Amino acid sequence: LAVSSRTAAASPCNRLIRHRQNMKGGTITVVLLLAAVAWATEDHTGDFDKIDDRLDRLTARLVKLEERIESRVDPARVVRAKSLNAKVTQLEGTGCGTHDFQCGGSDPQCVGLLLVCDGIKDCRNGADEATCQVPLKTGDVFEGHRVFDRCTRRQPEVFNFEITAIQTRTAFNAYARVRANLVMEYDDGVVDGHSSLPLTGLYSFGTHKVVFTPPEDDRLGLSCEFDGANFDRCVGRTKRDSGETCAKFIFTKKH
Numbered sequence: 001l002a003v004s005s006r007t008a009a010a011s012p013c014n015r016l017i018r019h020r021q022n023m024k025g026g027t028i029t030v031v032l033l034l035a036a037v038a039w040a041t042e043d044h045t046g047d048f049d050k051i052d053d054r055l056d057r058l059t060a061r062l063v064k065l066e067e068r069i070e071s072r073v074d075p076a077r078v079v080r081a082k083s084l085n086a087k088v089t090q091l092e093g094t095g096c097g098t099h100d101f102q103c104g105g106s107d108p109q110c111v112g113l114l115l116v117c118d119g120i121k122d123c124r125n126g127a128d129e130a131t132c133q134v135p136l137k138t139g140d141v142f143e144g145h146r147v148f149d150r151c152t153r154r155q156p157e158v159f160n161f162e163i164t165a166i167q168t169r170t171a172f173n174a175y176a177r178v179r180a181n182l183v184m185e186y187d188d189g190v191v192d193g194h195s196s197l198p199l200t201g202l203y204s205f206g207t208h209k210v211v212f213t214p215p216e217d218d219r220l221g222l223s224c225e226f227d228g229a230n231f232d233r234c235v236g237r238t239k240r241d242s243g244e245t246c247a248k249f250i251f252t253k254k255h
């Protein structure tokens, strides 16, 4: 009890000191809060631009580093690794819509297909402007082998298409116009025949796919999709108007 009364006797002074300390602490808190509010209300567009610039510079350095590493590795192995990666992505899904391009890398991002190869960097990693050369040239011949065919009139086991012209300047830079000649030898059980049909289509830089419009009145269109790494092989699909795939072929470049 004695100790308790001594403490009680000294308490007015202690309370004054504590009060002053609380006042000081409160003042510091208020000042810090005001500083935070002032920072938050200031225009920091310039700061964000600087960070963006730095990120761009770092990304460019990283891309150069990747190129240097790739240049030291056997190019065929790089293509095989990229093809495998494309296969995995195809199985897992890109996470983007059908009209989107997946920027890839460690920073997944979707941008519209029409923005690919339009001359403006839309992907943070610049992937949408990285590969803007048509991987086909006049004279290329692709030979297709049937996987299944439930719809074509002639049911060819093998047929070819030869690229006859490429035009890169189109209304949309994301596409190149492609002309080809489809050649097939067939035996429909009654007669052996030979057909040659001119094809016109578009190659999409975003999907690495060339889509030919239907050359005949059966309205069957043909597309051939590359995996984005190996441009000597594409998966051909014949589709009905409804979009259903009714025939599939694997095409490989002969020359």
Ligand SMILES: [Ca+2]
Residues within 6 Å of the ligand: 115, 116, 117, 118, 119, 120, 121, 122, 123, 128, 129
């Ligand atoms: Ca772009």
